[in-house]
Amino acid sequence: MKVTEMDYNIMEFQDKVKENMTAKRYFHTLGVQYICAALAMNYQYDIKKAEIAGLFHDYAKCYDDNMMILKCKEFHIDITEIESKSPYLLHTKLGAYYARERFGIQDREILDAITYHTTGRPNMSMLEKIVFTADYIEPSRRMIPKLDEIRKVSFQNIDLAVYMILENTLNYLKKNKDKLIDPMTENAYEYYKKLQDSEY
Numbered sequence: 282m283k284v285t286e287m288d289y290n291i292m293e294f295q296d297k298v299k300e301n302m303t304a305k306r307y308f309h310t311l312g313v314q315y316i317c318a319a320l321a322m323n324y325q326y327d328i329k330k331a332e333i334a335g336l337f338h339d340y341a342k343c344y345d346d347n348m349m350i351l352k353c354k355e356f357h358i359d360i361t362e363i364e365s366k367s368p369y370l371l372h373t374k375l376g377a378y379y380a381r382e383r384f385g386i387q388d389r390e391i392l393d394a395i396t397y398h399t400t401g402r403p404n405m406s407m408l409e410k411i412v413f414t415a416d417y418i419e420p421s422r423r424m425i426p427k428l429d430e431i432r433k434v435s436f437q438n439i440d441l442a443v444y445m446i447l448e449n450t451l452n453y454l455k456k457n458k459d460k461l462i463d464p465m466t467e468n469a470y471e472y473y474k475k476l477q478d479s480e481y
């Protein structure tokens with residue numbers, strides 16, 4: 282069943298999501314949900330789908346590293362080398378799994394948007410770009426370099442916003458030597474860099 286055909290109630294989903302996280306994370310989640318809706322309006326995308334993807338994007342972030350690995354093994358979710366070293370990355374795949382198994386969300390675009398919201402990937406769908414961007418710019422995000430500019434650009438040229446976010450993220454990861462870089466993020470950066478170069 283597609284989510285647009287599904288008789289869902291977004292307020293019920295909100296209550297369920299709220300049960301699975303701290304007040305602070307829920308506040309962030311609502312910010313992401315609303316910014317997903319705003320970006321969807323701006324880019325003529327399905328608003329409800331965008332809201333649901335935003336609402337569930339961090340659903341599985343409540344587990345510590347060990348539990349994250351255990352849960353993924355239990356549900357036969359494959360774990361890449363980088364994910365085994367930085368298990369928090371798995372909250373994306375695990376979140377998509379729960380959205381499908383616990384809440385009956387089968388829409389591929391929503392599940393992919395949850396799956397790729399942290400690393401990004403080359404050639405993202407509109408919904409993937411919306412969730413990836415909303416996660417970075419939602420109102421409760423603490424100030425990061427260029428955030429004001431990225432917020433503005435997000436509503437003007439989402440590919441450029443994605444590129445700027447990936448660039449910021451890679452700079453941050455490179456500065457913090459204990460942080461590992463997922464090759465998917467580098468691939469995404471190269472893709473969106475080329476896209477920008479080809480547009481000028």
Ligand SMILES: [Fe+2]
Nearest residue numbers: 338339398399
């Ligand atoms: Fe996340």
Ligand SMILES: [Fe+2]
Nearest residue numbers: 309338339416
């Ligand atoms: Fe998030």
